[in-house]
Every structure is written in structure tokens, then in C-alpha cells.
Amino acid sequence: MFNLINTNQSNVKNDVLSGITVALALVPEAVAFAFVAGVEPMIGLYAAFMMGLLTSIFGGRPGMISGATGATAVVMVALVAVHGVQYLFAAVVLAGLLQIMAGVFKLGKFIRMVPHPVMLGFVNGLAIVIFLAQLGQFKILDSVGEWTWLQGEGMYLMLGLVALTMAIVHFLPKLTTAVPSGLVAIVVVTGIVIGLDLDTRNVIDFVRDMLPPEEAANASLNGELPSFSIPMVPFTLETLIIIFPTALVIAAIGLIESLLTLTLIDEITGTRGKSNRECIGQGIANTTNGFFGGMGGCAMIGQSMININSGGRGRLSGITAALVLLGFILFAAGLIEMIPLAALVGIMFMVVLGTFEWSSLRIIRKIPVTDAFIIILVSGITVVYDLAIAVVIGVIVSALVFAWKHAxxxxxxxxxxxxxxxxxxxxxxxxxxxxxxxxxxxxxxxxxxxxxxxxxxxxxxxxxxxxxxxxxxxxxxxxxxxxxxxxxxxxxxxxxxxxxxxxxxxxxxxxxxxxxxxxxx
Incomplete structure (x- = not known):
């Protein structure tokens, strides 16, 4: 139904331009996931930079983008709330070490055992999750501090800018593929908003909405280079008992999401990533995060799909995205702050259209009932609860169905x-x-x-x-x-x-x- 994937081979121009596009889309998500985890925005931005750079260098899947993610952020909330951010840094270091061990012992190959119906459910559920996450951008804070839907001209303007962004992303590749359509869409929509002085929310408005009123007025994305620091926690068995459960869950969820994203990109590009090397790359990135004040993370399917759709295939695309993001943090935060949220929402809506496996709707009545049930089950659990849990349950149900049939x-x-x-x-x-x-x-x-x-x-x-x-x-x-x-x-x-x-x-x-x-x- 939608042919949104650019299958061109890797080249320097495509990787660099695609990386710039991805960097622009990384900012609001990194900030949002930082707030989900209960930490400062810069901790999320540092995580996006370090995860993206190190996994692109050491990981096993060129073209895949990693950063701070919601899947891992929700696990961190309780630890940060009870023990503070330093314990989070220690947990992220431990999670990274566990992931490195998984790669050394070659456990990454087990992701190949995930059945195809589970993969379809994972992809469809994740597309729905990405879509639902964007709906929050159609709300504003009212005078009493509650989120309400945009009304009247505000809503029409938002929808119009989203539609314009999607139209550019969809139709520009039919005219030229010289530059990523996503990057052009962001530049054009930002130029229209600034040139016509349109009243619509931008990235800095999003950041301010997330902060307490006393901090919002002076909010900025300006930062400095992350610095090395050993997490300030007691090196005792009691500390290990506190951080180990969180570290184990972060490691497991991070690897599941990363390796499933790797498998998806393998299928789209017709190439094959190295799952065990990806485990090690994710581990190196998370361990480094813990020592440099980042919240860690894993592969990001939304940004990875933006990268693939924009022509990014090589490691240079991820490296460019990370370095451009760092450049924005250090020198050009003002430019990022001006980007309308509508442009980023439009980009993500196109990702949703390209990610959802539309063929699954067509074949749902032609495949075995058990396979159809697994697709719907995994999709539903992904949307309602959690990606990693959905995949584990899907694999278990698939194994039980297999055992029953062979019995x-x-x-x-x-x-x-x-x-x-x-x-x-x-x-x-x-x-x-x-x-x-x-x-x-x-x-x-x-x-x-x-x-x-x-x-x-x-x-x-x-x-x-x-x-x-x-x-x-x-x-x-x-x-x-x-x-x-x-x-x-x-x-x-x-x-x-x-x-x-x-x-x-x-x-x-x-x-x-x-x-x-x-x-x-």
C-alpha cells in the first residue's frame, strides 16, 4: 500500500544527510524519555548522543539508530525516585556489562528463533505505539495545568502542517532522491512557520511544558560535553542488590528491542546484521553512558526507520546523527528549539505508515488461526503493556502451539x-x-x-x-x-x-x- 522505503545502497552523501534528519528527530524523543525516567533533559540528550555514536561504531547493524528509549525509561522510574540518579548510572553500567556478556557468550543468535507471527505482531504493535505517542503533541497545557486537546485554529494549523510534512516526505522522492525528503520537510515547514509567524508549538515549547513553572522560563537545550565520573554510590553488596534487578531488566529489554529491530532492518534491506556483535555494541554504549552521565537506552525503531527511509545504510549515518546531535547541544540549540512539533509529528506518522505490516491485514484470514491469534496478541500486549513482555509471551505461545501440533x-x-x-x-x-x-x-x-x-x-x-x-x-x-x-x-x-x-x-x-x-x- 505504501512504498516508503528507500532501498539504495550505502553512500557517503545519503548517510550524512540521513544522519542530519535523524538528529533532528532525536531531540524531542530524548527529552521526552528523560522526563519519563524522571531525570533532567540533558541526561536524555547525552544518552542519545553516546548510544548513537558507540553502537554505530561497535554494533552489528549498520544503519540502525540507538538512543534513549521509552522501553528502558519506564524501568528506571522507580529506581530514580527512590534512590536517585547516581544509582541509575550504576545500574546502566551493570546493564551494559550484562549485555557485553550476552554477546561474548553468543546469546544473540537466539533472536533468530522468534517466529514470524511474533515479528509481525511486534512491528504492528510498535507502529501503533509510535502513532499513539504522537497524539500527545495535539494537546496543550491549560490555565490550571491540565492537558487538553487543541481547539479551532490551533488544531487546524497543526493538522495542516502535519499533512504538509507528510506530503513532502511521500511525494518528493518521486521527483528527486538527491536529499532526504524528511530533512527537506523539516526545513520547509520550519521556514513557513517562522516566515509567516504562525502560532504553533515548537521543540522548546515541548521542553518547557515538561518542566515545573519556576524552571520553564529559563529552559534551554544548550549543554556541554559529558564528563567522566564514577557513579557516586557505595560499592557494597547492598548497592548491588538494589541495582541488579533494574540492570537486568534494562539489559534484557534493550537487547530484545535492539535485536528485533536488527532483524526487521535485515528483512527490509536484504542484508544480515551480526546479532552477537550488536549485543556487545549495546553493552559498550550503555556502560559508557553510566560513566558519562547518560540514561542509557537501546535501538530505536522509529529513528532507524527514518534513517533507512532517508537512504542511510552505513555506519556513517548513525555516527553523523550522533555528532550532529552533539553539535546542536553545544552550538546550535536555538535552531533545534525553533523546529515545529508538527514537522516531527508528520515525520513520525510516515514512519508509522512504513512500519506497519499492511499485508498482515490482507492475509489474516488465509493463515492458520493460531498464527493470526499470535499476531493480534503480540500487537495488543505491545500497545497496552510492554514490547519485551509481548515478545516473550508471543514466543511462549508459539512454542506451545508448536508442541501441541507435533504432539x-x-x-x-x-x-x-x-x-x-x-x-x-x-x-x-x-x-x-x-x-x-x-x-x-x-x-x-x-x-x-x-x-x-x-x-x-x-x-x-x-x-x-x-x-x-x-x-x-x-x-x-x-x-x-x-x-x-x-x-x-x-x-x-x-x-x-x-x-x-x-x-x-x-x-x-x-x-x-x-x-x-x-x-x-
Whole structure:
């Protein structure tokens, strides 16, 4: 429906211009997420600069943008409120170290196990979240300090500027791709607002609305270079107990969101990022944040999509975005403060249109009911609660659906061999979900004295399967019949307790595979 993605290869011009566009969009979000976390705006801006720069250099996905994010900010609120910002810095350092360990131990590859319906739900839910987040820009503070919707000319002006921004972003690439359409839209709309002296909210108005009245009058985005400082917390076990839960959640949410964004960009660009390297890059960036007064963060799908849509493909795009953002903080905060919020909202609305997987609406009736349910479930949880929780629940539900479907696939072909022994040729996996069906395959009372269970076309996957075989051997033993088990792996045989002499191990033919069992250590 919407072809908003620029698939051009990486080049210096595209990366630099795209990076400038991203830097402009980073400012209000970094400020907003700083307020969500309960810290000063500069802490969010420093985080956006350091996360963007370091992940672009050390990360595993060129073209992906990282910064301060809402997913991690909401986790920080309680820690900051109770213990102060220094404990947050310590938690961010620890979260970074945990992420580096995840990369060193190559845990990033597990993101490839996320099923496609979960990815669709993640993308659609995130698009809805981005859309809903922009609606707050259509509100203003009234005289009693409450947020109310814009009315009359104010609303019409806002909608008109948003529509103009979206039109430029959508139609300009049809005429020329020499410059990113998003950057042109921001410059044009800002020029119109200033030139015609239109009364509409800009970035500095947004910052002032977030501050207490006594601080709002002198609000500014001017800052200085972040400086190195070890978090001022006691280096004790008690401190570790305080910060570890927050650090663990920040690390987990940050990696989930970053690696899912990496996978999404892989699909859009037809390239492949390095998930384990991205874990290390995110860890380095967060650890540095903690030592230089930033709130940390992770990959930002909205800004990443702006970058990809604007033609940014290489590491230079992320590096440019970070350095331009720092330049604005140090030297040109006044220019950023003048940008109308309507222009940034329009950019984000186009991101929503490009992010939402519209094809999922078309195929929803053609795919299995369980897949459709997972897409809707993950989308809903992402919108209502949290991205990371939504993905975890989606993966769990997908795994349970998979287990349920494969539990029904187990069957047995039976016959009498030349010795008069009954043979059960098992087909299908023997694991926790299939053991009930496995047990129903056998006719213990009517079977002959000698029974052979052939596992050549089956595989015992976990300890539940082992226990089922043990229980079967015990039942045959109780009625005075002998059970022979063939083509089990030596590992399976070593775990059997009740089968005893019923086991036959053929060194030349028995398979080699591992069983999921705590008893193996």
C-alpha cells in the first residue's frame, strides 16, 4: 500500500544527510524519555548522543539508530525516585556489562528463533505505539495545568502542517532522491512557520511544558560535553542488590528491542546484521553512558526507520546523527528549539505508515488461526503493556502451539516379526507434549511375551520422554513381559531406570543425539 522505503545502497552523501534528519528527530524523543525516567533533559540528550555514536561504531547493524528509549525509561522510574540518579548510572553500567556478556557468550543468535507471527505482531504493535505517542503533541497545557486537546485554529494549523510534512516526505522522492525528503520537510515547514509567524508549538515549547513553572522560563537545550565520573554510590553488596534487578531488566529489554529491530532492518534491506556483535555494541554504549552521565537506552525503531527511509545504510549515518546531535547541544540549540512539533509529528506518522505490516491485514484470514491469534496478541500486549513482555509471551505461545501440533504426529506401525515378537515402529518425536499419545499406542494386555519398540524413526527429546519409556517398561515388567528398546541414543539408555535388561544397544547403529535433562548436569 505504501512504498516508503528507500532501498539504495550505502553512500557517503545519503548517510550524512540521513544522519542530519535523524538528529533532528532525536531531540524531542530524548527529552521526552528523560522526563519519563524522571531525570533532567540533558541526561536524555547525552544518552542519545553516546548510544548513537558507540553502537554505530561497535554494533552489528549498520544503519540502525540507538538512543534513549521509552522501553528502558519506564524501568528506571522507580529506581530514580527512590534512590536517585547516581544509582541509575550504576545500574546502566551493570546493564551494559550484562549485555557485553550476552554477546561474548553468543546469546544473540537466539533472536533468530522468534517466529514470524511474533515479528509481525511486534512491528504492528510498535507502529501503533509510535502513532499513539504522537497524539500527545495535539494537546496543550491549560490555565490550571491540565492537558487538553487543541481547539479551532490551533488544531487546524497543526493538522495542516502535519499533512504538509507528510506530503513532502511521500511525494518528493518521486521527483528527486538527491536529499532526504524528511530533512527537506523539516526545513520547509520550519521556514513557513517562522516566515509567516504562525502560532504553533515548537521543540522548546515541548521542553518547557515538561518542566515545573519556576524552571520553564529559563529552559534551554544548550549543554556541554559529558564528563567522566564514577557513579557516586557505595560499592557494597547492598548497592548491588538494589541495582541488579533494574540492570537486568534494562539489559534484557534493550537487547530484545535492539535485536528485533536488527532483524526487521535485515528483512527490509536484504542484508544480515551480526546479532552477537550488536549485543556487545549495546553493552559498550550503555556502560559508557553510566560513566558519562547518560540514561542509557537501546535501538530505536522509529529513528532507524527514518534513517533507512532517508537512504542511510552505513555506519556513517548513525555516527553523523550522533555528532550532529552533539553539535546542536553545544552550538546550535536555538535552531533545534525553533523546529515545529508538527514537522516531527508528520515525520513520525510516515514512519508509522512504513512500519506497519499492511499485508498482515490482507492475509489474516488465509493463515492458520493460531498464527493470526499470535499476531493480534503480540500487537495488543505491545500497545497496552510492554514490547519485551509481548515478545516473550508471543514466543511462549508459539512454542506451545508448536508442541501441541507435533504432539499429535506421533504414531506407531505394528507387526509380528519372524520370531513372533510384536514390533512397534515409532514415528514422531517423544517429548513432554506427546507422551500421553505415546502411551496410548501400546496394547500391553494383549501383546505377546516379547515386545520390541523401534525408535529408528523417532527421537526422544527431553526427560519427559525418558520417563514415559521407563513407565512403559515397568508396566510390561509387571505383567511378566519383556520389552526391547532399539535405536535409542546411549544418552537415553543411561537415563533409563526401570528398563534394565530390556535395553539393547547397538554400537554401530544407535544414533548420537542429546536429551534435554537436568540429570545430565
Amino acid at each position: 499429535k504426529h506421533i504414531q506407531a506401525k505394528t507387526y509380528l516379526n519372524e520370531d513372533g515378537h510384536k514390533v512397534y515402529e515409532i514415528q514422531g518425536p517423544v517429548f513432554f507434549a506427546s507422551v500421553a499419545n505415546f502411551k496410548e499406542l501400546f496394547d500391553i494386555e494383549n501383546d505377546p511375551e516379547e515386545v520390541i519398540v523401534e525408535f529408528q524413526r523417532s527421537r526422544v527429546s527431553d526427560h519427559s520422554g525418558i520417563e514415559a519409556i521407563d513407565g512403559l517398561a515397568e508396566k510390561y515388567k509387571q505383567v511378566g513381559k519383556k520389552l526391547h528398546l532399539r535405536h535409542l541414543s546411549p544418552e537415553c539408555v543411561s537415563l533409563l531406570k526401570q528398563a534394565g535388561d530390556a535395553c539393547e544397544v547397538n554400537i554401530l547403529e544407535d544414533p548420537e543425539y542429546h536429551v534435554a535433562s537436568d540429570k545430565l548436569g
